Amino acid sequence: MARLEYIRYQPHRPEIVGNSVQWVSDAAVRAVERLPQIFWADGQPWNEANLWALEMSRSRDVKAKTVQSLMEHLHKYAKWLVDEQIDWRHFPKNKAERVLIRYRGFLIDSRDRGGLSPSTTTARMRAVIRFYRFSSGHNFISHEAPKWQDRVAVVRYFDSVGFERTLQRITTDISIPNRARPGVRLEDGLLPITAEHMQDLLRYTTEHVSEELHLMLLIGFFTGARLGTITSMKVPALENALRDPGVPGMWVVPVGPGTGISTKFDVSGDLLIPDELMRLMKAYSTSARHLDRVIKADKSNKACLFLTRFGNPFKPAAVNREMVDLRRQGICAGLKFLLRFHFHQTRATYGTWLMSISIGVGNVKAAIEFVRRAMHHRHESTTFRYITFIEHTKAKIEVASAFTLAFFGVSKSVRPRNEKY
Known part of the structure; x- marks a missing residue:
């Protein structure tokens, strides 16, 4: 492989040194x-x-x-x-x-x-x-190898003063257009998983995956952090975390530029961490397993919360490799939903849950702003997808229920032709 x-x-x-060449x-x-x-x-x-x-x-x-x-x-x-x-x-x-x-x-x-x-x-x-x-x-x-056929694609647009312009770009007949699957989807085209599936998954990972992957999944499900943010978490950030004065039972950890914790598009913000999850993260940071890895790490990496057994910082690619094993073993154990499960669905699950709660306790505008800050969205339109998804899902459930009731009503009054009265 x-x-x-x-x-x-x-x-x-x-360099020529004497009668020999040296690099x-x-x-x-x-x-x-x-x-x-x-x-x-x-x-x-x-x-x-x-x-x-x-x-x-x-x-x-x-x-x-x-x-x-x-x-x-x-x-x-x-x-x-x-x-x-x-x-x-x-x-x-x-x-x-x-x-x-x-x-x-x-x-x-x-x-x-x-x-x-x-x-x-x-x-x-x-x-x-x-x-x-x-x-x-x-x-x-x-050059003569029949790789593909180049095509010229013409894109028309209007400039700032209203004149029509054209752009030409070269494409091929083997390119694959980015066509989204039907239905309302969230970030990166993924969907949340149900609360029941989340509980089944976390029960399974408690015993069957590495302690690091289990804790990363917990952080993803209960903070909505992206994988790049999770793998760059620092122990000092947990030690210096402050309780959120406006949200009881929550800790605030700054992320983004200047904190050492990566965010997509370098967005600055605060990560909201529930009290119980913070306790688990701090317990892991002081565990013998983690300290053994810190000893092996270079000086520049000793502050990392997640280190491999060799003392190197976890990278998203390494986590994805573990996710492949999790999917394969979990499916064999009966968790069929893992067939299409991706780590980023932890974020979609958290965002959907947080938006549902926020809408229930306040107005839509305040809910969008709260969720946008909590999930560090660069654009408000990304946050608005969660409202669209929730409303679309509710509508589908209501339509399905109405259709079922209507179907049962019709089925009682209409009998098959070959059925004897």
Whole structure:
């Protein structure tokens, strides 16, 4: 199976010393921290993909997170190549047998079964196409290889003074449009889970997953924090937390820029943590299990609440790997709802619950503002989706109930033709 690893890349240059060539560190070129690299099952590097990552990392116009995201998508592609036992340069005359056509079909099937969100499906195919454009431009594959057909898409718009303008962009016939699934959905196209399923899940994770993953799920369900925020939690932030004067039984932990705790779009705010959850988090931070990991950690990481057994900070990718095992084992244990469960659904579940309570005790405007602050939404429109979802769900339940009553009323008065009176 293909592996994705992160290295520290230190540039070197050749120097002639006597009759030999030696490679020495090149201080004129900046090093690259956490450069993603893909290796095949036999330990050989995927040189073409790794060079792509290096060239992107050297560009100051490309963010490190972008490079990591693209390589994570390409790593999934590499794993698929290994599973299918097919070469990434396989482009025969038969279109159905071409590697990109087959991978496109695999992604669409995964999306339609609910295994991938529409946005992830689109992003994964786009990353693969970008890599092939790079490979073709560097002659790693033949320019004549029938990879895809480029198409010119024309986008018309009006500028600020009312003149119609057009933009042209190149697309391909193998791109996958980002088409959302029908129905009202919340952030990242996910839905909340029921309270019963949440309780079943947490009862199961108490005994069958790592203590870290169980605590992360608790934080997700009862604070609505994103996974990136949870994995960057710091122990000093818990020690310095203050009780919320306006909400009894709640603690306030600042998050965002300057706190060391990451948030999406660098939004600043406060994380509301229930009293019992705060007690569990502090108990874990002083446990022998956590302190053993702190001993192994570098000085810069000792303040992290969540560390791996090697003393490294948890990354979302590591949590997602544990989630794969949780889904597989939980389904075998009878938790069938885990088939399509994603960690981010903890946030959708919390947001739906919080909005339902807030609407019940106050007006809609105050509820939106409270939930927006609690969930650190950058835009109010994101928060408003929760109201739309709640109202839409209530409407569906009422319609279903009315339809059932009407159906029973009709069924009593209408008998099948072959039924004897």
